[in-house]
Amino acid sequence: MQRVDTLILGGGLTGLSGAYHLDRQAAATGDLRLGDWLLVERDARLGGLTRTEVVDGYHFDHTGHWLHLRYPEMQQFVADVMGDQMLRVARRSRIWSHGVLTQFPFQQNLHGLPLEVVHECVQAAIEASLAEARGEHVPVHNFAEFCVQRFGKGITDRFMVPYNTKLWGCPPEEITADWCARFLPKPNLSQIVAGALGIVDETAGYNASFLYPKAGGIESFAKAIAARLPSAKVRLNTVPVRIDLAARTAGLSDGTTVSFRRVLSSVPLPDLYAIVADVPDALRERVGQLRCTSLRYMNYGIARPGVLDDIQWLYVPEPRYPFYRIGSFSNAVASLAPAGKSSLYVEVAANCPDSDGDVQLQVRQFLRAQGWLESDDQIEVQDVRHIRYGYVVFDRPYFGARADLLGHLESRGLASRGRYGGWVYSSMEDAMWEGYQFARAAEFE
């Protein structure tokens, strides 16, 4: 039996950051125990969602993966592993609705929409603001109510509800507003009115600019971290098949058993619970309450530059289209397509019943209708991809179920972290941060 201090399950950014920072902590403190870890990854490559598939010179991330950093420690981490190999890119995103292109975010850029839509949205935003001033705001129960109270019924009906219904695959009445604290721009009335008049605030939202590797796609970042990890401590193509938290052992698919003092896992929570021994029945029922969308998206390699003009990603809220977002990797970073060509992704609505072929037809029709695609343009790559775990659904049972499930593991020495280990809506930086925090905490245990 192999003995390690920390068993790391999953080699996405959470696991990679955990491993990297454990080694850093070991070097900094002289506590060699911290560097005694084993990382077990199911797939043949590290990186998880931050891998990049290269097909005929086109680079496809698992849909857009743009890096936003708010913690100085994570800025330092990226600088340490990437040196000068990162670009800073200014956001150029748009929304297609009501027959026109407008700036992102919708709620702060009503200018350019048909006048009756602008009027409806501004009037309702004023009413919502007056209601707040009169102290009439009440506790909200779901995302739709939150939007009406915060933005007014116009913006809610014209963008928030249709877009989020496509993204989450369920009516916004079924989800809470808790996922959106950091990710949803919340302009005040003055900013909504300014946007309706055409005064554009390019800095709105958390993603006004982002970092991205100069070459090789987002996987370059994961590779740069992995290159700093001793390969003897990484086991690919391997999964845990049974974890006994009382005995502190894990049986692995390669037939070996590992004993550990503690675990950092970014394995999706339902999959993890399937292999943890001796879980009380009540908790197993809690696992059944976890909801998550599965993503279907399509990659395109097109032999023409600047498809989507210079737009990096486009939101498409209206229900008549089966997709909710179209992005151009190569408009964000030119190295993501061969010279003179474009690499695109299209994210299909979670509630879309259409077949892949039907969706692809509608994508081509949409791009042609906008003048972004000519009938003789060569589509050199066209494929369909799936992400089993996409967006964790913040419905009413969410908080209780998550707290019980994570608490049970935590009290037995297993830290379940990351986007699907922690069962949250979170970013690459959050994953890196959680790995870092895990390593920092280890020093004091």
Ligand SMILES: Cc1cc2nc3c(=O)[nH]c(=O)nc-3n(C[C@H](O)[C@H](O)[C@H](O)COP(=O)(O)OP(=O)(O)OC[C@H]3O[C@@H](n4cnc5c(N)ncnc54)[C@H](O)[C@@H]3O)c2cc1C
């Ligand atoms: C469509 C989409 C777009 C996104 N866009 C952005 C963006 O623009 N910017 C941003 O900051 N964030 C973005 N994110 C979020 C970001 O991808 C994640 O927060 C982050 O990559 C999560 O890292 P992780 O290590 O927690 O999980 P993962 O990347 O999922 O890594 C988990 C790892 O565990 C492995 N694994 C799974 N099961 C097992 C098992 N049983 N045994 C061993 N290993 C296992 C997996 O193979 C994987 O390598 C996006 C996410 C999605 C879904």
